[in-house]
Amino acid sequence: MTAPNKVVEMTGIEKRFGPVEVLRGVDFELYENEVLALLGDNGAGKSTLIKTLSGYYQPDAGQIQIGGQAVSFGTPHEARDHGIETIYQDLALFDNLDVAANVFAGKEKVGGGWRKMLGFVDRKAMRNEAREAVSQMAINIPRIDQEVSAFSGGQRQCVAIAKSVMWGRKVVIMDEPTAALGVRETGKVLDLIRTLKSHNLSVIVIMHNIEHVMEVAERAIVMRSGTRRGTVNLNGPQDRESHDEIVKMLM
Structure with missing residues:
Protein backbone atom coordinates (compact mmCIF):
# COMPACT_ATOMS: atom_id res chain seq x y z
CA MET A 1 0.00 0.00 0.00
CA ILE A 84 -3.05 27.61 3.05
CA GLU A 85 -6.10 29.25 4.64
CA THR A 86 -6.48 29.89 8.37
CA ILE A 87 -9.68 30.46 10.37
CA TYR A 88 -8.98 32.12 13.71
CA GLN A 89 -11.38 32.27 16.66
CA ASP A 90 -12.53 35.81 15.80
CA LEU A 91 -13.41 34.48 12.28
CA ALA A 92 -12.43 37.82 10.64
CA LEU A 93 -15.91 38.30 9.18
CA PHE A 94 -17.46 41.69 8.39
CA ASP A 95 -20.75 41.94 10.27
CA ASN A 96 -22.18 44.59 7.96
CA LEU A 97 -21.60 42.52 4.80
CA ASP A 98 -23.58 39.59 3.43
CA VAL A 99 -22.31 36.04 2.96
CA ALA A 100 -21.08 36.55 -0.60
CA ALA A 101 -19.24 39.78 0.22
CA ASN A 102 -17.51 38.05 3.14
CA VAL A 103 -16.54 35.03 1.06
CA PHE A 104 -15.02 37.28 -1.64
CA ALA A 105 -13.59 39.94 0.70
CA GLY A 106 -10.30 41.09 -0.82
CA LYS A 107 -10.91 38.96 -3.93
CA GLU A 108 -14.01 40.65 -5.33
CA LYS A 109 -15.14 39.69 -8.81
CA VAL A 110 -15.32 42.55 -11.30
CA GLY A 111 -17.90 42.71 -14.10
CA GLY A 112 -17.00 42.56 -17.78
CA GLY A 113 -16.82 45.30 -20.40
CA TRP A 114 -17.18 48.87 -19.18
CA ARG A 115 -17.93 47.60 -15.68
CA LYS A 116 -14.47 46.08 -15.55
CA MET A 117 -12.91 49.32 -16.77
CA LEU A 118 -14.66 51.24 -14.00
CA GLY A 119 -14.00 48.57 -11.38
CA PHE A 120 -17.63 47.72 -10.65
CA VAL A 121 -18.05 44.62 -8.48
CA ASP A 122 -20.15 41.82 -9.98
CA ARG A 123 -22.34 41.12 -6.94
CA LYS A 124 -24.62 38.74 -8.82
CA ALA A 125 -21.74 36.48 -9.87
CA MET A 126 -20.30 36.58 -6.34
CA ARG A 127 -23.64 35.60 -4.81
CA ASN A 128 -24.15 32.80 -7.31
CA GLU A 129 -20.70 31.32 -6.61
CA ALA A 130 -21.07 31.73 -2.85
CA ARG A 131 -24.52 30.11 -2.98
CA GLU A 132 -23.08 27.15 -4.90
CA ALA A 133 -20.23 26.73 -2.40
CA VAL A 134 -22.61 26.86 0.55
CA SER A 135 -24.96 24.40 -1.16
CA GLN A 136 -22.18 21.91 -1.93
CA MET A 137 -21.19 21.89 1.73
CA ALA A 138 -24.82 21.51 2.89
CA ILE A 139 -24.56 24.63 5.06
CA ASN A 140 -27.89 25.86 6.40
CA ILE A 141 -27.92 29.63 5.86
CA PRO A 142 -31.25 31.47 5.40
CA ARG A 143 -30.16 33.87 2.66
CA ILE A 144 -26.90 34.43 0.84
CA ASP A 145 -27.57 38.19 0.69
CA GLN A 146 -28.18 38.55 4.43
CA GLU A 147 -25.69 40.37 6.66
CA VAL A 148 -23.76 37.92 8.83
CA SER A 149 -24.50 40.03 11.92
CA ALA A 150 -27.90 38.29 11.94
CA PHE A 151 -26.36 34.80 12.04
CA SER A 152 -25.78 32.51 15.00
CA GLY A 153 -22.27 31.60 16.11
CA GLY A 154 -22.47 28.25 14.32
CA GLN A 155 -23.68 29.83 11.10
CA ARG A 156 -20.87 32.39 11.23
CA GLN A 157 -18.35 29.60 11.71
CA CYS A 158 -19.82 27.81 8.69
CA VAL A 159 -19.48 30.97 6.57
CA ALA A 160 -15.82 31.23 7.57
CA ILE A 161 -15.29 27.56 6.66
CA ALA A 162 -17.02 28.01 3.29
CA LYS A 163 -14.73 30.94 2.56
CA SER A 164 -11.63 28.95 3.45
CA VAL A 165 -12.74 26.03 1.27
CA MET A 166 -13.23 28.33 -1.73
CA TRP A 167 -9.72 29.76 -1.46
Missing part, protein backbone atom coordinates in the same frame (compact mmCIF):
# COMPACT_ATOMS: atom_id res chain seq x y z
CA THR A 2 1.39 3.39 -1.01
CA ALA A 3 1.95 5.80 1.86
CA PRO A 4 0.00 9.08 1.61
CA ASN A 5 1.87 12.13 0.41
CA LYS A 6 2.86 14.85 2.82
CA VAL A 7 1.14 18.14 2.09
CA VAL A 8 3.09 19.96 4.81
CA GLU A 9 6.37 19.07 6.45
CA MET A 10 8.03 21.28 9.05
CA THR A 11 11.42 20.22 10.34
CA GLY A 12 13.37 21.54 13.32
CA ILE A 13 11.24 24.66 13.72
CA GLU A 14 12.52 27.11 16.31
CA LYS A 15 10.99 30.43 17.33
CA ARG A 16 12.06 32.89 20.01
CA PHE A 17 10.51 36.07 21.31
CA GLY A 18 13.37 37.85 23.02
CA PRO A 19 14.89 35.43 25.53
CA VAL A 20 11.83 33.15 25.49
CA GLU A 21 12.16 30.02 23.34
CA VAL A 22 8.58 29.28 22.24
CA LEU A 23 9.29 26.51 19.71
CA ARG A 24 12.22 24.19 20.28
CA GLY A 25 13.06 22.10 17.23
CA VAL A 26 9.50 21.06 16.40
CA ASP A 27 8.80 18.56 13.60
CA PHE A 28 5.33 18.52 12.08
CA GLU A 29 3.70 16.76 9.13
CA LEU A 30 0.26 16.82 7.51
CA TYR A 31 -0.86 14.27 4.92
CA GLU A 32 -3.21 14.51 1.95
CA ASN A 33 -6.93 14.46 2.85
CA GLU A 34 -6.16 14.19 6.56
CA VAL A 35 -7.90 15.80 9.52
CA LEU A 36 -5.16 16.37 12.09
CA ALA A 37 -5.70 17.67 15.62
CA LEU A 38 -3.01 19.83 17.22
CA LEU A 39 -3.29 19.61 21.00
CA GLY A 40 -1.61 21.08 24.04
CA ASP A 41 -2.19 23.35 27.01
CA ASN A 42 -1.99 27.13 26.76
CA GLY A 43 1.64 28.04 26.15
CA ALA A 44 2.46 24.70 24.53
CA GLY A 45 3.36 26.44 21.25
CA LYS A 46 0.38 25.40 19.11
CA SER A 47 -0.61 28.89 17.99
CA THR A 48 2.98 29.92 17.32
CA LEU A 49 3.55 26.83 15.18
CA ILE A 50 0.38 27.49 13.18
CA LYS A 51 1.20 31.17 12.76
CA THR A 52 4.63 30.14 11.49
CA LEU A 53 3.01 27.85 8.92
CA SER A 54 0.52 30.52 7.88
CA GLY A 55 3.12 33.28 7.41
CA TYR A 56 2.43 35.47 10.45
CA TYR A 57 5.76 34.54 12.00
CA GLN A 58 9.05 33.57 10.39
CA PRO A 59 10.98 30.74 12.08
CA ASP A 60 14.39 31.44 13.57
CA ALA A 61 15.53 27.98 12.43
CA GLY A 62 14.14 25.00 10.57
CA GLN A 63 12.50 24.34 7.22
CA ILE A 64 8.96 24.32 5.85
CA GLN A 65 8.00 22.23 2.81
CA ILE A 66 4.70 22.38 0.95
CA GLY A 67 4.13 19.47 -1.40
CA GLY A 68 7.80 18.53 -1.12
CA GLN A 69 9.06 22.00 -2.06
CA ALA A 70 10.92 24.18 0.44
CA VAL A 71 9.14 27.49 1.04
CA SER A 72 9.66 30.63 3.09
CA PHE A 73 6.63 32.77 3.90
CA GLY A 74 7.22 36.44 4.66
CA THR A 75 3.53 37.26 4.99
CA PRO A 76 0.17 35.49 5.40
CA HIS A 77 -0.60 36.48 1.82
CA GLU A 78 2.32 34.36 0.61
CA ALA A 79 1.02 31.38 2.59
CA ARG A 80 -2.44 31.83 1.04
CA ASP A 81 -0.81 31.90 -2.40
CA HIS A 82 0.43 28.39 -1.59
CA GLY A 83 -3.10 27.23 -0.74
CA GLY A 168 -7.71 27.09 0.37
CA ARG A 169 -6.39 24.83 -2.36
CA LYS A 170 -4.44 22.53 -0.04
CA VAL A 171 -4.75 23.21 3.68
CA VAL A 172 -7.39 24.67 6.01
CA ILE A 173 -6.32 25.52 9.57
CA MET A 174 -9.01 26.02 12.24
CA ASP A 175 -8.32 27.55 15.64
CA GLU A 176 -10.91 26.33 18.18
CA PRO A 177 -13.77 26.02 15.65
CA THR A 178 -16.31 24.87 18.27
CA ALA A 179 -15.43 27.36 21.01
CA ALA A 180 -18.47 29.11 22.55
CA LEU A 181 -20.96 27.09 20.47
CA GLY A 182 -23.96 25.18 21.80
CA VAL A 183 -24.31 21.42 21.47
CA ARG A 184 -26.42 21.51 18.30
CA GLU A 185 -24.24 24.06 16.49
CA THR A 186 -21.09 22.24 17.58
CA GLY A 187 -22.45 19.08 15.96
CA LYS A 188 -23.06 20.93 12.69
CA VAL A 189 -19.54 22.36 12.63
CA LEU A 190 -18.00 18.95 13.37
CA ASP A 191 -20.07 17.44 10.55
CA LEU A 192 -18.79 20.15 8.23
CA ILE A 193 -15.17 19.50 9.19
CA ARG A 194 -15.64 15.82 8.33
CA THR A 195 -16.85 16.75 4.82
CA LEU A 196 -13.77 18.81 3.97
CA LYS A 197 -11.84 15.70 2.90
CA SER A 198 -14.26 15.33 -0.02
CA HIS A 199 -13.01 18.72 -1.23
CA ASN A 200 -9.45 17.33 -1.44
CA LEU A 201 -8.33 19.41 1.52
CA SER A 202 -6.13 18.59 4.47
CA VAL A 203 -7.30 20.07 7.77
CA ILE A 204 -5.51 21.11 10.96
CA VAL A 205 -7.76 21.73 13.97
CA ILE A 206 -6.61 23.23 17.25
CA MET A 207 -8.97 22.02 19.98
CA HIS A 208 -9.04 21.62 23.74
CA ASN A 209 -12.08 19.33 23.76
CA ILE A 210 -10.72 15.80 23.35
CA GLU A 211 -14.19 14.36 22.69
CA HIS A 212 -14.55 16.63 19.65
CA VAL A 213 -11.08 15.63 18.50
CA MET A 214 -12.03 11.96 18.65
CA GLU A 215 -15.08 12.64 16.47
CA VAL A 216 -13.31 14.32 13.55
CA ALA A 217 -9.56 13.68 13.57
CA GLU A 218 -7.58 10.71 12.29
CA ARG A 219 -4.38 11.68 14.06
CA ALA A 220 -3.35 13.97 16.90
CA ILE A 221 -0.05 15.70 17.57
CA VAL A 222 0.40 16.71 21.21
CA MET A 223 2.67 19.64 22.11
CA ARG A 224 4.09 20.66 25.45
CA SER A 225 6.45 23.51 26.41
CA GLY A 226 7.38 24.25 22.81
CA THR A 227 8.16 20.65 21.86
CA ARG A 228 6.33 17.79 20.19
CA ARG A 229 5.36 15.42 22.97
CA GLY A 230 4.01 12.66 20.72
CA THR A 231 1.58 11.47 18.07
CA VAL A 232 -1.56 9.38 18.46
CA ASN A 233 -3.50 7.63 15.69
CA LEU A 234 -7.25 7.87 16.26
CA ASN A 235 -10.03 5.45 15.38
CA GLY A 236 -13.25 7.27 16.19
CA PRO A 237 -15.18 8.33 19.31
CA GLN A 238 -15.16 4.81 20.79
CA ASP A 239 -11.35 4.56 20.73
CA ARG A 240 -10.83 4.94 24.49
CA GLU A 241 -7.25 3.68 24.37
CA SER A 242 -6.17 6.57 22.13
CA HIS A 243 -8.28 8.98 24.19
CA ASP A 244 -6.47 7.94 27.36
CA GLU A 245 -3.09 8.14 25.62
CA ILE A 246 -3.79 11.77 24.67
CA VAL A 247 -4.79 12.58 28.25
CA LYS A 248 -1.52 11.11 29.56
CA MET A 249 0.52 13.18 27.09
CA LEU A 250 -1.27 16.35 28.12
CA MET A 251 -0.61 15.80 31.84
Whole structure:
Protein backbone atom coordinates (compact mmCIF):
# COMPACT_ATOMS: atom_id res chain seq x y z
CA MET A 1 0.00 0.00 0.00
CA THR A 2 1.39 3.39 -1.01
CA ALA A 3 1.95 5.80 1.86
CA PRO A 4 0.00 9.08 1.61
CA ASN A 5 1.87 12.13 0.41
CA LYS A 6 2.86 14.85 2.82
CA VAL A 7 1.14 18.14 2.09
CA VAL A 8 3.09 19.96 4.81
CA GLU A 9 6.37 19.07 6.45
CA MET A 10 8.03 21.28 9.05
CA THR A 11 11.42 20.22 10.34
CA GLY A 12 13.37 21.54 13.32
CA ILE A 13 11.24 24.66 13.72
CA GLU A 14 12.52 27.11 16.31
CA LYS A 15 10.99 30.43 17.33
CA ARG A 16 12.06 32.89 20.01
CA PHE A 17 10.51 36.07 21.31
CA GLY A 18 13.37 37.85 23.02
CA PRO A 19 14.89 35.43 25.53
CA VAL A 20 11.83 33.15 25.49
CA GLU A 21 12.16 30.02 23.34
CA VAL A 22 8.58 29.28 22.24
CA LEU A 23 9.29 26.51 19.71
CA ARG A 24 12.22 24.19 20.28
CA GLY A 25 13.06 22.10 17.23
CA VAL A 26 9.50 21.06 16.40
CA ASP A 27 8.80 18.56 13.60
CA PHE A 28 5.33 18.52 12.08
CA GLU A 29 3.70 16.76 9.13
CA LEU A 30 0.26 16.82 7.51
CA TYR A 31 -0.86 14.27 4.92
CA GLU A 32 -3.21 14.51 1.95
CA ASN A 33 -6.93 14.46 2.85
CA GLU A 34 -6.16 14.19 6.56
CA VAL A 35 -7.90 15.80 9.52
CA LEU A 36 -5.16 16.37 12.09
CA ALA A 37 -5.70 17.67 15.62
CA LEU A 38 -3.01 19.83 17.22
CA LEU A 39 -3.29 19.61 21.00
CA GLY A 40 -1.61 21.08 24.04
CA ASP A 41 -2.19 23.35 27.01
CA ASN A 42 -1.99 27.13 26.76
CA GLY A 43 1.64 28.04 26.15
CA ALA A 44 2.46 24.70 24.53
CA GLY A 45 3.36 26.44 21.25
CA LYS A 46 0.38 25.40 19.11
CA SER A 47 -0.61 28.89 17.99
CA THR A 48 2.98 29.92 17.32
CA LEU A 49 3.55 26.83 15.18
CA ILE A 50 0.38 27.49 13.18
CA LYS A 51 1.20 31.17 12.76
CA THR A 52 4.63 30.14 11.49
CA LEU A 53 3.01 27.85 8.92
CA SER A 54 0.52 30.52 7.88
CA GLY A 55 3.12 33.28 7.41
CA TYR A 56 2.43 35.47 10.45
CA TYR A 57 5.76 34.54 12.00
CA GLN A 58 9.05 33.57 10.39
CA PRO A 59 10.98 30.74 12.08
CA ASP A 60 14.39 31.44 13.57
CA ALA A 61 15.53 27.98 12.43
CA GLY A 62 14.14 25.00 10.57
CA GLN A 63 12.50 24.34 7.22
CA ILE A 64 8.96 24.32 5.85
CA GLN A 65 8.00 22.23 2.81
CA ILE A 66 4.70 22.38 0.95
CA GLY A 67 4.13 19.47 -1.40
CA GLY A 68 7.80 18.53 -1.12
CA GLN A 69 9.06 22.00 -2.06
CA ALA A 70 10.92 24.18 0.44
CA VAL A 71 9.14 27.49 1.04
CA SER A 72 9.66 30.63 3.09
CA PHE A 73 6.63 32.77 3.90
CA GLY A 74 7.22 36.44 4.66
CA THR A 75 3.53 37.26 4.99
CA PRO A 76 0.17 35.49 5.40
CA HIS A 77 -0.60 36.48 1.82
CA GLU A 78 2.32 34.36 0.61
CA ALA A 79 1.02 31.38 2.59
CA ARG A 80 -2.44 31.83 1.04
CA ASP A 81 -0.81 31.90 -2.40
CA HIS A 82 0.43 28.39 -1.59
CA GLY A 83 -3.10 27.23 -0.74
CA ILE A 84 -3.05 27.61 3.05
CA GLU A 85 -6.10 29.25 4.64
CA THR A 86 -6.48 29.89 8.37
CA ILE A 87 -9.68 30.46 10.37
CA TYR A 88 -8.98 32.12 13.71
CA GLN A 89 -11.38 32.27 16.66
CA ASP A 90 -12.53 35.81 15.80
CA LEU A 91 -13.41 34.48 12.28
CA ALA A 92 -12.43 37.82 10.64
CA LEU A 93 -15.91 38.30 9.18
CA PHE A 94 -17.46 41.69 8.39
CA ASP A 95 -20.75 41.94 10.27
CA ASN A 96 -22.18 44.59 7.96
CA LEU A 97 -21.60 42.52 4.80
CA ASP A 98 -23.58 39.59 3.43
CA VAL A 99 -22.31 36.04 2.96
CA ALA A 100 -21.08 36.55 -0.60
CA ALA A 101 -19.24 39.78 0.22
CA ASN A 102 -17.51 38.05 3.14
CA VAL A 103 -16.54 35.03 1.06
CA PHE A 104 -15.02 37.28 -1.64
CA ALA A 105 -13.59 39.94 0.70
CA GLY A 106 -10.30 41.09 -0.82
CA LYS A 107 -10.91 38.96 -3.93
CA GLU A 108 -14.01 40.65 -5.33
CA LYS A 109 -15.14 39.69 -8.81
CA VAL A 110 -15.32 42.55 -11.30
CA GLY A 111 -17.90 42.71 -14.10
CA GLY A 112 -17.00 42.56 -17.78
CA GLY A 113 -16.82 45.30 -20.40
CA TRP A 114 -17.18 48.87 -19.18
CA ARG A 115 -17.93 47.60 -15.68
CA LYS A 116 -14.47 46.08 -15.55
CA MET A 117 -12.91 49.32 -16.77
CA LEU A 118 -14.66 51.24 -14.00
CA GLY A 119 -14.00 48.57 -11.38
CA PHE A 120 -17.63 47.72 -10.65
CA VAL A 121 -18.05 44.62 -8.48
CA ASP A 122 -20.15 41.82 -9.98
CA ARG A 123 -22.34 41.12 -6.94
CA LYS A 124 -24.62 38.74 -8.82
CA ALA A 125 -21.74 36.48 -9.87
CA MET A 126 -20.30 36.58 -6.34
CA ARG A 127 -23.64 35.60 -4.81
CA ASN A 128 -24.15 32.80 -7.31
CA GLU A 129 -20.70 31.32 -6.61
CA ALA A 130 -21.07 31.73 -2.85
CA ARG A 131 -24.52 30.11 -2.98
CA GLU A 132 -23.08 27.15 -4.90
CA ALA A 133 -20.23 26.73 -2.40
CA VAL A 134 -22.61 26.86 0.55
CA SER A 135 -24.96 24.40 -1.16
CA GLN A 136 -22.18 21.91 -1.93
CA MET A 137 -21.19 21.89 1.73
CA ALA A 138 -24.82 21.51 2.89
CA ILE A 139 -24.56 24.63 5.06
CA ASN A 140 -27.89 25.86 6.40
CA ILE A 141 -27.92 29.63 5.86
CA PRO A 142 -31.25 31.47 5.40
CA ARG A 143 -30.16 33.87 2.66
CA ILE A 144 -26.90 34.43 0.84
CA ASP A 145 -27.57 38.19 0.69
CA GLN A 146 -28.18 38.55 4.43
CA GLU A 147 -25.69 40.37 6.66
CA VAL A 148 -23.76 37.92 8.83
CA SER A 149 -24.50 40.03 11.92
CA ALA A 150 -27.90 38.29 11.94
CA PHE A 151 -26.36 34.80 12.04
CA SER A 152 -25.78 32.51 15.00
CA GLY A 153 -22.27 31.60 16.11
CA GLY A 154 -22.47 28.25 14.32
CA GLN A 155 -23.68 29.83 11.10
CA ARG A 156 -20.87 32.39 11.23
CA GLN A 157 -18.35 29.60 11.71
CA CYS A 158 -19.82 27.81 8.69
CA VAL A 159 -19.48 30.97 6.57
CA ALA A 160 -15.82 31.23 7.57
CA ILE A 161 -15.29 27.56 6.66
CA ALA A 162 -17.02 28.01 3.29
CA LYS A 163 -14.73 30.94 2.56
CA SER A 164 -11.63 28.95 3.45
CA VAL A 165 -12.74 26.03 1.27
CA MET A 166 -13.23 28.33 -1.73
CA TRP A 167 -9.72 29.76 -1.46
CA GLY A 168 -7.71 27.09 0.37
CA ARG A 169 -6.39 24.83 -2.36
CA LYS A 170 -4.44 22.53 -0.04
CA VAL A 171 -4.75 23.21 3.68
CA VAL A 172 -7.39 24.67 6.01
CA ILE A 173 -6.32 25.52 9.57
CA MET A 174 -9.01 26.02 12.24
CA ASP A 175 -8.32 27.55 15.64
CA GLU A 176 -10.91 26.33 18.18
CA PRO A 177 -13.77 26.02 15.65
CA THR A 178 -16.31 24.87 18.27
CA ALA A 179 -15.43 27.36 21.01
CA ALA A 180 -18.47 29.11 22.55
CA LEU A 181 -20.96 27.09 20.47
CA GLY A 182 -23.96 25.18 21.80
CA VAL A 183 -24.31 21.42 21.47
CA ARG A 184 -26.42 21.51 18.30
CA GLU A 185 -24.24 24.06 16.49
CA THR A 186 -21.09 22.24 17.58
CA GLY A 187 -22.45 19.08 15.96
CA LYS A 188 -23.06 20.93 12.69
CA VAL A 189 -19.54 22.36 12.63
CA LEU A 190 -18.00 18.95 13.37
CA ASP A 191 -20.07 17.44 10.55
CA LEU A 192 -18.79 20.15 8.23
CA ILE A 193 -15.17 19.50 9.19
CA ARG A 194 -15.64 15.82 8.33
CA THR A 195 -16.85 16.75 4.82
CA LEU A 196 -13.77 18.81 3.97
CA LYS A 197 -11.84 15.70 2.90
CA SER A 198 -14.26 15.33 -0.02
CA HIS A 199 -13.01 18.72 -1.23
CA ASN A 200 -9.45 17.33 -1.44
CA LEU A 201 -8.33 19.41 1.52
CA SER A 202 -6.13 18.59 4.47
CA VAL A 203 -7.30 20.07 7.77
CA ILE A 204 -5.51 21.11 10.96
CA VAL A 205 -7.76 21.73 13.97
CA ILE A 206 -6.61 23.23 17.25
CA MET A 207 -8.97 22.02 19.98
CA HIS A 208 -9.04 21.62 23.74
CA ASN A 209 -12.08 19.33 23.76
CA ILE A 210 -10.72 15.80 23.35
CA GLU A 211 -14.19 14.36 22.69
CA HIS A 212 -14.55 16.63 19.65
CA VAL A 213 -11.08 15.63 18.50
CA MET A 214 -12.03 11.96 18.65
CA GLU A 215 -15.08 12.64 16.47
CA VAL A 216 -13.31 14.32 13.55
CA ALA A 217 -9.56 13.68 13.57
CA GLU A 218 -7.58 10.71 12.29
CA ARG A 219 -4.38 11.68 14.06
CA ALA A 220 -3.35 13.97 16.90
CA ILE A 221 -0.05 15.70 17.57
CA VAL A 222 0.40 16.71 21.21
CA MET A 223 2.67 19.64 22.11
CA ARG A 224 4.09 20.66 25.45
CA SER A 225 6.45 23.51 26.41
CA GLY A 226 7.38 24.25 22.81
CA THR A 227 8.16 20.65 21.86
CA ARG A 228 6.33 17.79 20.19
CA ARG A 229 5.36 15.42 22.97
CA GLY A 230 4.01 12.66 20.72
CA THR A 231 1.58 11.47 18.07
CA VAL A 232 -1.56 9.38 18.46
CA ASN A 233 -3.50 7.63 15.69
CA LEU A 234 -7.25 7.87 16.26
CA ASN A 235 -10.03 5.45 15.38
CA GLY A 236 -13.25 7.27 16.19
CA PRO A 237 -15.18 8.33 19.31
CA GLN A 238 -15.16 4.81 20.79
CA ASP A 239 -11.35 4.56 20.73
CA ARG A 240 -10.83 4.94 24.49
CA GLU A 241 -7.25 3.68 24.37
CA SER A 242 -6.17 6.57 22.13
CA HIS A 243 -8.28 8.98 24.19
CA ASP A 244 -6.47 7.94 27.36
CA GLU A 245 -3.09 8.14 25.62
CA ILE A 246 -3.79 11.77 24.67
CA VAL A 247 -4.79 12.58 28.25
CA LYS A 248 -1.52 11.11 29.56
CA MET A 249 0.52 13.18 27.09
CA LEU A 250 -1.27 16.35 28.12
CA MET A 251 -0.61 15.80 31.84
